[in-house]
Amino acid sequence: MTPAEILDSLFGRxxxxxxxxGGLLHGEGLLAHAAGPATRVSLIGLTQxxxxxxxxxxxxxxxxxxxxQAGERNPILVLIDSGSQRMSRRDELLGLNEYLGHLAKTLMLAEQLGHPTIGLLYGGSAAGAFIATALATRVLVALPEARPAVMDLPSMSRITKLSLELLRDMASSTPVFAPGLANMELMGAVTERWxxxxxxxAQLRRLLDRFAERSQERRDQRAAARGGRLKAAAIAERVEREALRDG
Amino acid sequence: MNEAAPQGGEPAAPRRTGARDPQLSSWFESTARQRLAGLLDGGSFSEILGPEQRELSPHLRQFGLPPAFDDGMIVGRGRLAGRTVLVAAQEGRFLGGAVGEVHGAKLVGLLRAVRSMAADARALLILFDTGGVRLQEANAGEVAIAEIMHAMLQARAAGATILGLIGGRAGCFGGGGLIAACCSGLIVSEQGRIGVTGPEVIESNQGVEEFDAADRALVWRTVGGKHRRLIGGADAFAEDHAESFRSAAIALLERPCRFDLEVTVAEHARLRERLARLGDADDAWAIWARLGVADPTRVPDMPAPEFLELVARLQDERRDAR
Known part of the structure; x- marks a missing residue:
């Protein structure tokens, strides 16, 4: 779907x-309900x-x-079809890590202050851009055409010195490293597919209705339930328990 | 003239390890465990889920890589000037300190713990040494980094102080750079490098004209510790040994920085001002000149005491909001 199709399907006119x-987008939409006032949804996006x-x-x-700062505590929807972080000397010189971290922090602050934050991944997204946008929201949903990645297989092959053929072979048997939506779902990164x-x-209304419950889920618990990360949740729990034991 | 001698603009060679006093051996050259020993009060470190538990990466074997018993992440508890702190240290010698499933989950657990600790014990130190996500388990590492950032900001909103210490061999890149940006305070040494995309990756993606990763002086002045300290990307500058990191950490623990709307707005102003003031500069030298450094080319060779005086002269407190 294009952003225009997505917005029409969500908000009509x-x-x-x-x-x-730079593919940036911002605005708002009114989500209608059968009864009662519409929900104002604030929109930001990284597109194209x-x-x-x-x-x-x-x-x-x-x-x-x-x-x-407007103080409405209304939902924030982040539309994402992006590349990776921009790779340039200027960006690094100016401290790109702080700027990406800052964007993630504003989304996490919004969540802490009561805004439901929802990422909608409808295209690509990779590496630092994926962390600073999609993964910084509380609930990430995806359309089937979403293509999340950390790194594409040819680049990975260059760096790991493993043949592309071998990586493709391995990718079919393990979700842990290869790009793709199904793999990120197994990792617990994606909450649901629309x-x-x-x-x-209707799908957004349903999500917002159950948002409190949805936002209680931890990514690592979801990953354990889906079989994508079998150790993460258990390790984190053990460390937490032992750190608190005689501290 | 020694051919191996560092060229102008490169930091002085780190001191050799093996010095008997762990507080004075080179931080850059040390292992993660040596750094912890030198940083904390003598003998106070106790490890959680140590190597004897053999919690290995479940993914490396299929790539033919030997796993490590601690997965390159050492977590535990210790004391710093008598105060109880939680600590996490990345081992840069193991796969470049890269973040995998187990490595990341250990830090996530520690961060969840610090959030619910007694108010006077809510402090956590992260000794960074990482190139970012571990490619062999890239998806698990990427999601772990997001989980770490969420847990950090929840802990900071609850009043925890989280300090990052950066001066290791692998620097602090990729998702590690984003995690560092979520700390309440950062201490960096000259050898410490902070960034997202490493110079080699920029060069291989964008060409040598964009970033010549073989030009070490260019690399150090673009992502190195002195530059980060000068532009406000770090709050304190340490010399390349544990004693210096230790005294900087003790001082920064006295300056709590709660994560809330006010501090986020202040950080926004700080980053906006940086972009407006320095955004069109094409080199660190130009940036340092604009910041008021009289002779920017001297900065890389400047001894630490003189550099600290320079920083004190140039900076105001507002830069520290993060």
Whole structure:
């Protein structure tokens, strides 16, 4: 789906969105309900496969902070079809880690202050951009065409010195390293998959209705239940328990 | 003239390890366990889920790589100037300190613990030494980094102080750089490097014209500790030994920084101002000149005491919001 199709399916005509440079998008939509007033949903987006650099991260963080400062505690929806972090000497010189971290922090702050934060992954996303946007929301949903990745297999082959053929072989038997939506679902990163064949507004309403319950789930517990990360939740629990034992 | 001598702009060679006093041997050259021994009060470290538990990575064997009994992450408890602290140290010698499933989960557990500890004990130190996500278990590592960031900010919102110490061989790159940005305070040495995309990866993706990773002086002044300290990417500068990191950590623990709206707004202003003031500079030298450094080319060779004086002269407290 395109962002326009997604917004139409979510809000009908009740949305306004501005697109900026570098694939950035922001605005809001009104989610209608059968009874009662509509829910104002604040929107930010990183679209068109854009890479995320210092300028884009700061601009998106500004939008999130404005929503938080407005004090409505309304849902924030993050639309994502991005590349990775922007790879340039300038971005590193200026401290890209702080800018990406800051964007993630604004989303996590919003969550702590009571905004339901939802990522909607409808295209690609990789590495630092994926962490600073999609993985910084409380609940990440995905459309079937989503393509999350840490790194593509050819680059991985270059760095690990393993043949592409071998990596493709291994990718079919383990979800732990190969790109793709199904693998990220098994890791617990993606909470649920939405069906583009049905209206998205109903799917968003259903998610918001159960948001409190959904946001209690930990990613590592989900990963254990789905069989994608068999050790993470148990290790974290043991360390937590032992650290508190005589501390 | 020694051909192996560092060229101008590169940090002085780290001191050799093996010095009897762990507080004075090179942080850069030390193992994670040596760093912990030198940092904490003598003999106070006790490890949680240590190597004897053999909690190995379940994924490395299929890549033909030998696992480590601690998965390159050492977590535990100790004392710093008498105060109880939790500590996590990455072992850069094991797969570049990269974050895998078990490695990440150990830190997640420690962060969840610090959140519910008594108010006077809510302190955690992370000794970074990492190239980022471990590619052989990339998806698990990536999600672990997000879990770490969520747990850090929940702990900080509950009042925990989380300090990052950066001066290891692998630096602090990839997701490690994002985790560092979530700390309440950062201490960096000259040898410490902080970034997201490493110079080699930029060069291989964008070409040598974009970033010549073989130009060591360029690398150090773009991502190295002095540059990070000067632009406000770190709160304190340490010399390359545990004693210096230790005194910087003791001082920073006295400056709590709770994660809330106010500090996030202040950080936003700090980063916006940096971009407006320095965003069109094409090299660290130009940035340092704009910050008021009289002779930027001297910075890399400047001894620590002189560099600290320079920092004190140039900076105001507002830069520290993070």
């Amino acid at each position: 009740s949305h306004r969105v501005e697109s900026g440079a 496969g854009a890479a995320l650099g210092v300028d884009g991260a700061l601009a998106l963080a500004q939008r999130v902070l404005s929503v938080v 069906d583009p064949g049905r209206p998205l507004d």
